[in-house]
Amino acid sequence: MRDTFALTTVVLLLVSVALAQSPGETVFTQHCVACHGSDLAGHTAFGRKANIPDLRASVVQSRSDNDLIASIGRGEGHKEYPHGFLSRGLSIVQIKTLITYIRSMSTVTAPVKK
Numbered sequence: 001m002r003d004t005f006a007l008t009t010v011v012l013l014l015v016s017v018a019l020a021q022s023p024g025e026t027v028f029t030q031h032c033v034a035c036h037g038s039d040l041a042g043h044t045a046f047g048r049k050a051n052i053p054d055l056r057a058s059v060v061q062s063r064s065d066n067d068l069i070a071s072i073g074r075g076e077g078h079k080e081y082p083h084g085f086l087s088r089g090l091s092i093v094q095i096k097t098l099i100t101y102i103r104s105m106s107t108v109t110a111p112v113k114k
């Protein structure tokens with residue numbers, strides 16, 4: 001009986017760890033959260049100074065995946081902070097998982113173009 005309980009506890013723990021973070025969220029936590037904040041709203045010290053947009057809002061969500069890849073991966077259109085993470089250690093697969101994560105956090109209710 002005690003063994004069953006211990007095993008169940010271990011299984012539940014593993015499941016909760018696996019569910020806790022998507023791959024995109026993990027990359028986001030490592031490379032983006034310092035400025036964009038864990039809720040993606042950009043209410044960080046640097047965010048307030050540099051006027052970071054809310055990544056959940058339509059200003060970002062309405063942009064196509066290719067646009068966001070160009071923005072995050074190659075830094076296109078940035079003035080305040082040189083994104084361009086493709087030449088700073090992230091792969092295209094990681095950039096795409098980031099975009100999936102950013103879209104999963106969207107607060108936009110109207111359909112967005114992809």
Ligand code: HEC
Nearest residue numbers: 031032035050051052053071072077078079080081085098
């Ligand atoms: C050092 C702070 C900082 C870090 C780290 C950072 N950003 Fe940003 N981000 C900014 C600022 C400032 C802006 C406002 C636009 C600019 O750069 O001029 C921005 C804007 C953006 C935008 C909107 C750009 C647009 O073209 O509309 C996206 C999307 C974005 N960041 C994604 C990311 C992702 C994903 C990461 C992590 C891989 C990241 N950022 C890391 C500071 C940062």
